[in-house]
Amino acid sequence: MTLRYEGKKVLVTCVERYMGNVIADGFEQEGAEVVRDSDLLVSESALEDLADRAKDIDILVANFAEDPMPNRVDDILDEELDTLFQHMVFPLIRTVRRFVPAMKAKGKGKIIAMTSASPLRGIPKFSAYCSARGAQNAFVRAAGLELAADNIQFNAIAQHYVKNERYFPDELIESERFKARVLPQIPTGKIAEAEETAELALYLASDKCTHMVGQVIPWSGGWATTTG
Amino acid sequence: MTLRYEGKKVLVTCVERYMGNVIADGFEQEGAEVVRDSDLLVSESALEDLADRAKDIDILVANFAEDPMPNRVDDILDEELDTLFQHMVFPLIRTVRRFVPAMKAKGKGKIIAMTSASPLRGIPKFSAYCSARGAQNAFVRAAGLELAADNIQFNAIAQHYVKNERYFPDELIESERFKARVLPQIPTGKIAEAEETAELALYLASDKCTHMVGQVIPWSGGWATTTG
Amino acid sequence: MTLRYEGKKVLVTCVERYMGNVIADGFEQEGAEVVRDSDLLVSESALEDLADRAKDIDILVANFAEDPMPNRVDDILDEELDTLFQHMVFPLIRTVRRFVPAMKAKGKGKIIAMTSASPLRGIPKFSAYCSARGAQNAFVRAAGLELAADNIQFNAIAQHYVKNERYFPDELIESERFKARVLPQIPTGKIAEAEETAELALYLASDKCTHMVGQVIPWSGGWATTTG
Amino acid sequence: MTLRYEGKKVLVTCVERYMGNVIADGFEQEGAEVVRDSDLLVSESALEDLADRAKDIDILVANFAEDPMPNRVDDILDEELDTLFQHMVFPLIRTVRRFVPAMKAKGKGKIIAMTSASPLRGIPKFSAYCSARGAQNAFVRAAGLELAADNIQFNAIAQHYVKNERYFPDELIESERFKARVLPQIPTGKIAEAEETAELALYLASDKCTHMVGQVIPWSGGWATTTG
Numbered sequence: 001m002t003l004r005y006e007g008k009k010v011l012v013t014c015v016e017r018y019m020g021n022v023i024a025d026g027f028e029q030e031g032a033e034v035v036r037d038s039d040l041l042v043s044e045s046a047l048e049d050l051a052d053r054a055k056d057i058d059i060l061v062a063n064f065a066e067d068p069m070p071n072r073v074d075d076i077l078d079e080e081l082d083t084l085f086q087h088m089v090f091p092l093i094r095t096v097r098r099f100v101p102a103m104k105a106k107g108k109g110k111i112i113a114m115t116s117a118s119p120l121r122g123i124p125k126f127s128a129y130c131s132a133r134g135a136q137n138a139f140v141r142a143a144g145l146e147l148a149a150d151n152i153q154f155n156a157i158a159q160h161y162v163k164n165e166r167y168f169p170d171e172l173i174e175s176e177r178f179k180a181r182v183l184p185q186i187p188t189g190k191i192a193e194a195e196e197t198a199e200l201a202l203y204l205a206s207d208k209c210t211h212m213v214g215q216v217i218p219w220s221g222g223w224a225t226t227t228g
Numbered sequence: 229m230t231l232r233y234e235g236k237k238v239l240v241t242c243v244e245r246y247m248g249n250v251i252a253d254g255f256e257q258e259g260a261e262v263v264r265d266s267d268l269l270v271s272e273s274a275l276e277d278l279a280d281r282a283k284d285i286d287i288l289v290a291n292f293a294e295d296p297m298p299n300r301v302d303d304i305l306d307e308e309l310d311t312l313f314q315h316m317v318f319p320l321i322r323t324v325r326r327f328v329p330a331m332k333a334k335g336k337g338k339i340i341a342m343t344s345a346s347p348l349r350g351i352p353k354f355s356a357y358c359s360a361r362g363a364q365n366a367f368v369r370a371a372g373l374e375l376a377a378d379n380i381q382f383n384a385i386a387q388h389y390v391k392n393e394r395y396f397p398d399e400l401i402e403s404e405r406f407k408a409r410v411l412p413q414i415p416t417g418k419i420a421e422a423e424e425t426a427e428l429a430l431y432l433a434s435d436k437c438t439h440m441v442g443q444v445i446p447w448s449g450g451w452a453t454t455t456g
Numbered sequence: 457m458t459l460r461y462e463g464k465k466v467l468v469t470c471v472e473r474y475m476g477n478v479i480a481d482g483f484e485q486e487g488a489e490v491v492r493d494s495d496l497l498v499s500e501s502a503l504e505d506l507a508d509r510a511k512d513i514d515i516l517v518a519n520f521a522e523d524p525m526p527n528r529v530d531d532i533l534d535e536e537l538d539t540l541f542q543h544m545v546f547p548l549i550r551t552v553r554r555f556v557p558a559m560k561a562k563g564k565g566k567i568i569a570m571t572s573a574s575p576l577r578g579i580p581k582f583s584a585y586c587s588a589r590g591a592q593n594a595f596v597r598a599a600g601l602e603l604a605a606d607n608i609q610f611n612a613i614a615q616h617y618v619k620n621e622r623y624f625p626d627e628l629i630e631s632e633r634f635k636a637r638v639l640p641q642i643p644t645g646k647i648a649e650a651e652e653t654a655e656l657a658l659y660l661a662s663d664k665c666t667h668m669v670g671q672v673i674p675w676s677g678g679w680a681t682t683t684g
Numbered sequence: 685m686t687l688r689y690e691g692k693k694v695l696v697t698c699v700e701r702y703m704g705n706v707i708a709d710g711f712e713q714e715g716a717e718v719v720r721d722s723d724l725l726v727s728e729s730a731l732e733d734l735a736d737r738a739k740d741i742d743i744l745v746a747n748f749a750e751d752p753m754p755n756r757v758d759d760i761l762d763e764e765l766d767t768l769f770q771h772m773v774f775p776l777i778r779t780v781r782r783f784v785p786a787m788k789a790k791g792k793g794k795i796i797a798m799t800s801a802s803p804l805r806g807i808p809k810f811s812a813y814c815s816a817r818g819a820q821n822a823f824v825r826a827a828g829l830e831l832a833a834d835n836i837q838f839n840a841i842a843q844h845y846v847k848n849e850r851y852f853p854d855e856l857i858e859s860e861r862f863k864a865r866v867l868p869q870i871p872t873g874k875i876a877e878a879e880e881t882a883e884l885a886l887y888l889a890s891d892k893c894t895h896m897v898g899q900v901i902p903w904s905g906g907w908a909t910t911t912g
Contacts, residue, residue: 073827074784081777085769089819093765093812100758119822122681122898124643124830127823131777134822135769138803139815141453141912143757146808148415148450162439187376187580192439199436208427211390211420213450214806216912222376222441225369225578227454227912228682228825228900301599302556309549313541317591321537321584328530347594350670350909352602352871355595356549362594363545366575367587369684371529374580415808442578444684453806456597456672456683456910597909604871604906618895643832648895655892664883667846667876669906678832678897681825682911 003031004202010059011035011050013095018065018164019114019157019197026198027059027205040064041091047098056106059205060099063114064088064136067166068129076128084132092136096143100152109152110205113140114197115216117160120224133158137216137227144214153213155204158227160220162192187222231259232430238287239263239278241323246293246392247342247385247425254426255287255433268292269319275326284334287433288327291342292316292364295394296357304356312360320364324371328380337380338433341368342425343444345388348452361386365444365455372442381441383432386455388448390420415450459487460658466515467491467506469551474521474620475570475613475653482654483515483661496520497547503554512562515661516555519570520544520592523622524585532584540588548592552599556608565608566661569596570653571672573616576680589614593672593683600670609669611660614683616676618648643678687715688886694743695719695734697779702749702848703798703841703881710882711743711889724748725775731782740790743889744783747798748772748820751850752813760812768816776820780827784836793836794889797824798881799900801844804908817842821900821911828898837897839888842911844904846876871906 005027012024015036028034035054039046041064066087069080096111103109118126119134137156144154163173172178173191183189200219203209218224233255240252243264256262263282267274269292294315297308324339331337346354347362365384372382391401400406401419411417428447431437446452461483468480471492484490491510495502497520522543525536552567559565574582575590593612600610619629628634629647639645656675659665674680689711696708699720712718719738723730725748750771753764780795787793802810803818821840828838845866847857852875856862867873884903887893902908 073830074781074788076777076781078778081774085773085819089769089815090765093760093815094762097758097760104758119825120682122822122825122827122829124826124833127826127830128777130826131773131819131823134825135773135815135819138806138818138821138912139811141803141806141818142808142811142814145415145450145453145806146757146811149417149808187373188439188441189377196436196439199434203431206427208424211416211424211447211449213416214453215446215450216453217445218443219439221439222373222443225373225442225444225455226576226682226684228822301602302553302560304549304553306550309546313545313591317541317587318537321532321587322534325530325532332530347597348910350594350597350601352598352605355598355602358598359545359549359591359595362597363541363587363591366578366590366593366684367583369575369578369590370580370583370586371578373578374529374583377580454804454910454912456594601871601906601909605873643829644895644897645833652892652895655890659887662883664880667872667880667903667905669872670909671902671906672909673901674899675895677895678829678899681829681898681900683909 004206006031008032008058009056010061011037011054011057012061012063013037013041014063014065018063018166019194020063022194023061023063023198023201026195026202030202040087041095042086047094051098056102057099059110061112061114061201062092062095064092065114068126070125071128072125073127081128084128085135088132089135093139100147103152104150107151111152111154112201112204113156115140115156115158117158117218117220117224120158120218120226120228140216141214148213153210155212155215155217157197157200157219158216159197160223161186162197163194185223190221192221232434234259236260236286237284238289239265239282239285240289240291241265241269242291242293246291246394247422248291250422251289251291251426251429254423254430258430268315269323270314275322279326284330285327287338289340289342289429290320290323292320293342296354298353299356300353301355309356312356316360317363321367328375331380332378335379339380339382340429340432341384343368343384343386345386345446345448345452348386348446348454348456368444369442376441381438383440383443383445385425385428385447386444387425388451389414390425391422413451418449420449460662462487464488464514465512466517467493467510467513468517468519469493469497470519470521474519474622475650476519478650479517479519479654479657482651482658486658496543497551498542503550507554512558513555515566517568517570517657518548518551520548521570524582526581527584528581529583537584540584541591544588545591549595556603559608560606563607567608567610568657568660569612571596571612571614573614573674573676573680576614576674576682576684596672597670604669609666611668611671611673613653613656613675614672615653616679617642618653619650641679646677648677688890690715692716692742693740694745695721695738695741696745696747697721697725698747698749702747702850703878704747706878707745707747707882707885710879710886714886724771725779726770731778735782740786741783743794745796745798745885746776746779748776749798752810754809755812756809757811765812768812769819772816773819777823784831787836788834791835795836795838796885796888797840799824799840799842801842801902801904801908804842804902804910804912824900825898832897837894839896839899839901841881841884841903842900843881844907845870846881847878869907874905876905
């Protein structure tokens, strides 16, 4: 039996954060050669080192995340603002910029950004975080339309309410407060397994999915159904 | 090797129109038992007959389409308006209504509506058609959020620029006019193969896709990237 | 002092329903000659009679509403479906169709549809209503883009959480249940005065607002902030 | 005759750029006391100086703009990225943060951000610019929902195709290339006068507009009709 991603090379960034390792696992289980990078990719030299290690990738999973701080508008910290954009927005743009020329040379490519549904509806007390995630989503939309002409499909998985150790660790999910306060806000009434996100990434990265580009896909159990 | 949909029963409506047969083929190739219905499902009795033939379905592909007429707002015909809603909107709502109770009884279900991206941006001279497609999309969003609580995932594939005999027949696609006038409007620069839509339907109908509900998915080569 | 709408002729449909009379009042207080029509405009003859009475209007306020019924998907009634579309969707399209030629002849015009924000997010148990309101919104988007080229500005006020006798009567607003259950869902924490909607209509109908067309404006105290 | 903004104090930032002066003029003609600031507000000290000069403002027009550079994804410059976010995103967030406490103390306030419709659809070769504008829009949505509870209405005018010396100077608008290439992309077929944007700002800042919050308003002649 042939695995779906045999012979394909995938780079997943910031694997220790957010959805990194679970998506890397997903591709690996389907036969891909996966480069797992754990640098924050803030510096140019780290990005160049990675580019050396990850030559000829077919698929880039651009996974950049930072913990949100629940701060009112008047309490947003300069460091918070700086960290959110330095760790989420600029590395996304620079990493895509770095790997696009090789994809163009190859005549094809797949890029999946792991973003958030939070800016699609807006969450009070998380306006700085929503702003940085909104910058990611807007980049995907514009760059995705541009790269479509080069046969590179670039989309975003704008997720919310998916299990991951950082945002929704098991002890939180099992707490009474969570069941009483959070679950009722999710139309599906449940937190998704992280593996489901990996499955979506596998679908998007396939050769049979070329008609979706520049798309910010709400992936949130129905919390957000329109893009914004 | 196990096929992906072995043991699953799928109903595809109006198979002669729009994406019906190609999606039915997709599920069949993956091992599903497929009921292909070709009635317009305008009458209650036709729907009841179908319900008898399609007991215990796991997946409903609600495919309802009507040819758009290029008419300015002041030239919309009463018959046109009537036909668009009678063939696209009401059968969608009634068919979903008819098959939902059995899915609830089973504790799970999948519904995929084949709709259009046209109302997401709006197309001059097709306002009646956009209105009927918008009614479909809005139904999916609201009903999808409601049915999510019953473990039924209901989403729409809002497509545009996909090959199908009715809207984009081969002779049109190969014409010079099409290449000069239409292709430049599609960010991907091409019309998608119909089989790609079938693949998206196969992804959405899978047990590994439970976190997307009430979603109207733009599927248009980048023509529409936001929902509306 | 010159009133803002002196010398202008305005038609407001279905004045007894939804936002009809309050918007008619708004234009009248600003000096407009207002034709208040209270027919449902389901029949062609009623529409022709109205067209005779409302010649040469500058502004059409297309206000069509029907009470939603809280029904689950499996309980939607055929009569309900029929009434929603017969009273909200078809008269909107037909009325716009009827008055557009005179506006084109004049070289300018303003059309404002009174719709709903409900389909922008989707409301469980109101899927039939959301579908009909979605049909209205989608019509405005497509027809608005088309008519823009004729110097006719056509937009929709997609409202929610605005005082009106039918949907939010005073006794409901003053109930404890409302304060405990509904107000917390509105980011502004309050129901808007109906006169505020009239003010928005006055703004949209002005000669100084020509750059907005085919727009579905969420008007909901922050409940919906993206269109859908 | 009473002017609409007599007795009101308005701050407009970066008046030399984008829509600054024309909006300042609009409020001034309606009787407001207008503080026109021309600093880029990148430094904390400039912001503190301004806060001293602009005490007790009723209305903040947060106007921050930077020239977009037409660069493909692989050609985005680090300086470009830095400048776009340093001049558009961070000063917006910091300025709003600085003026919100006084508005809260007063029990009311109005904030209007001058942003762009570009991220609502995405523009190839302007992905860095779209990203920064998207960060602005996402901030407005989240912060606007939060501040709604404090009786502060915060919205964005997401404009495109409006006359202003920087982006659409007269010589460009009168060129044959512009008429042949750009105008056909605008459903209204024309570039809006800058004064129309000022009029929209006057409407949004009024006491009669409290039901719209956290809204990103497409203002683009129909180019974008859905938010994103």
